[in-house]
Amino acid sequence: MAEEYLSGDFTACVRREFPALAHKAYLDSACIGVAPLRAVRAVTDLVQGMQYCPAESGTAMHGRLNELRALTRPLAARLIGAQTSDIALTESATHGLKIALESLPLGAGDEVLIPDLEFIQMGVMWRQLKDRGITVRTVPHDEAGRIGVDAARAELTREVKVLALSSVQWTNGFRADLAALSELCRKRDVWLVVDAAQHLGALPLDVRRTPVDILVCGGHKWLCAPFGTGFLYLNPEARPRLRRPLAGFFAARPPARTWGEAFLRPDLTPVQDYEFSEDAYAWETGGTGNYPGAVGLSAALSLLLELGPQHIEDHLRALTDHVTGGLDRLGLTVVSPREPRHRSGIVTFTTGRPTADVALMGALLAAGVAVSVRFTSGVGGVRVSCHLYNTLADLDALLAATADWQRRPRSGGRPGAPTPPRRSAAAQIVRQRALIDALDDDLMGLITARGGVSRGIRRSRLEGAMSRTDLAREREIVERFHHRLGQDGTRLALELLRMCKGDT
Template sequence: MSEECCPGDFASCVRREFPALDRKVYLDSACIGVAPVRAVRAVTDLVQGMQYCTAESGTEMHGRLNELRASARPLAARLIGAEASDIALVESATHGLKIALESLPLHAGDEVLLPDLEFIQLGVMCRQLEDRGITVRTVPHDPSGRIGVDAVRAELTPAVKVLALSSVQWTNGFRADLADLSELCRGRGVWLLVDAAQHVGALPFDVRRTPVDLLVCGGHKWLCSPFGTGFLYLAPAARPRLRRPLAGFFAARPPARTWGEAFLRPDLTPLRAYEFTDDAHAWETGGTGNYPGAVGLSAALSLFLELRPQRVEAHLRTLTDYLIEGLDRLGFTVVSPREARHRSGIVTFGTGRAAGDLHLLRALLTAGIAVGVRYTSGVGGVRVSCHLYNTLRDVDALLEAAEDWRRGPRRTTAPRARTRQLPRAAAQIVRQRALIDALDDDLMGIVTARGGVSRGIRRSRTEGALSRTDLAREREVVERFHDRLGQDGTRLALELLRMCKGDT
């Protein structure tokens, strides 16, 4: 979007950016977020530029793509209180964790510590260190599903070199005492690696107030980036002690102003002395990147910076307070912490039985309410993740559906099969209409973009002293639409030509 959101206009800005959610109850952002309009448009503009070869050459296009990708670094840095030089772009949280763990100067006999509530991907990454003679141990959670600082302290033997943990746990939304853990690690000389995938975007995070050595965040959850991407923060004091991963030439300094210019030099050879920057950029893969993902991430980050993390957190607190109060009233067991300092955007609750949780999940999905069920080490239940685009109306819909499930099937004269089919059909229609709305938004965006290109062509024709209209070209457009869509295509093409001519 060209216009920025006014911080005081939070609700209307969110409605503009997430129009499809007016008709859908989506409470599953801990799994995957919903892309804002600006992110979708950014990706669409980029791929359309590739489709129509808008650059003068492939070399120019590649340079432009690298510049667009790089624009995500300063935005990610601003969001967590860092510098752009501290940020490396990664393809996912998994990719970032792999780079982070391989960069740590670990040796046989060293130990890595992680909570037993961790997301499975962190466990998978850490277990692969065992091939190097490194031991991985877990910190057990307490009966309330928390990982306390004292519990971590009790496990910090001299062999422990790394504490790796999520700042917000994925099953119950527990937010760690990260400031105290940071102080504990600094005092013991232990590396602190944080997975912030369930934190950044929902809650403020400032590395100046809470120092960490390495932080990984995927973009597709609470940051609402539409493609697989994310970022890796490497603290300035940590980088000189980290191992450099294998990287391609885009992570090295070019022997000219740009790599495009370097390719023009006859003396360029593959086996040369390559100099890498001291910035976190050097920890990137250094090859052709996920450019659509990066521009989508940049656009999504711009939205969160405009709305401000503190405003998003306050909105989530209102929703989760209301949700917990409603769950208490209905008699469900709230698994998530209630203390403000341990709360997040995730509220997990249970029925008292794992089978009951799954049965309730199916009922909620049938009612058109998107939630999930997650467990780790015996902790979990029905996971609800409220985000900036959710409202109290969404929470009411969830509570009403949960109450209906708790009451059990109601007596009715209608056939039982029909009773089951009606909610499912209604929910399906809601989802289909939301998709139609999203497609309509795409169509309007494409028509607007087409008009801009058409006006550019007319300006070029005017500057070249050519006629304002190319009738042969217009006939070609009409015939192409007619061949695909028949007579309706003809009418659509004529209307597009009329709408997109514009003034010069």
């Protein structure tokens, strides 16, 4: 299995999209994912294009930006087996949860259940409903760190109106039995709200087979998208029973074909009745959106769909098998579940002492292996996040650095000695070289893009019966480079002009 999914087209695509990770063991996607090259270029192209305002007017440009943002919804829908009309774009999982809290028809005396292993944000947000007379209770985990269906069932009293949980828990990677929980909630008429921030991008999820009422997901973890992105799924059967939050005019239907055309009508007034769609986008903020983030999320989603969610899960299964076996051989305790149906891309292990876990994390970071330490309700340890861009070599680096830390002498009952300066410096050089490689790749991409634009200008000049070259413009470019970089800038500008002329 490992060899099958660490070779071929899958690996070639991953290497092409994540060049900066070729020499870096990044195992912290549960905190922040790494953006693929296509997402970086999508954001860069959009932002750079804004300085030219390529549309004929600001109004046309704003409309174009809204159209680009809207292209993200169908990709998010495909990822979870939903319809485009079921998707609203958000800034984060937190933003999606905020919309859920504002939309659910809850009142005084109602109760909300969350697992006691939940990400702190889940508790922080639901707890704020206390002023409305709404109580939050927890479902306890068992001795293996699992949140069982029977445990949830035992807590479902008549007052419970919402079961809210992460489909994958952030500390130990426990993957909930969403199908069974969904069936349980439907029988009890309980709202099922799911935070899939540690799930989507790493594991498949199909809302047609596993119905949920509301699902939220941030973009910057396993989806590998820029910060300030995410999406919200609203079950079409649930939407008629939800309150629609206050929103801006982009969430309403324009009184003309487009809002740009509506602005031209002399009868347009700010105070009138506006019609809102029943589609999920009516739950969006309805103002100017995070357009760079949206195109970045769209590009990242396109990569996940291209690779295939099932292939990604198979790849992660091979990686987690490998690291779990290695940790067992080192005599460390794997906290994460081992049953296939409860596994995820997260493998958490512990030395048996939280202080030693933190010390080990420091040694791993110094060795160039990025991991985290997380605890909730007494469950946790060193958290290893295996994602699509990771390889067996990354995990071997983790295991080797961990074994090295175990061999170091202890003094006074304290964890191993600090990493020697030479080793720390070597690890830093590896990280810096990875950054150089990424920057070089960006430079080559920009030079290629510049050549394409330059050749387009030359064709336009020929079609307009103008001279092939504008010498005044070339002098302007050389002077600008010289002003910023001196004589080296002059030489660089001349070489760029030569490379980008091409054949017309």
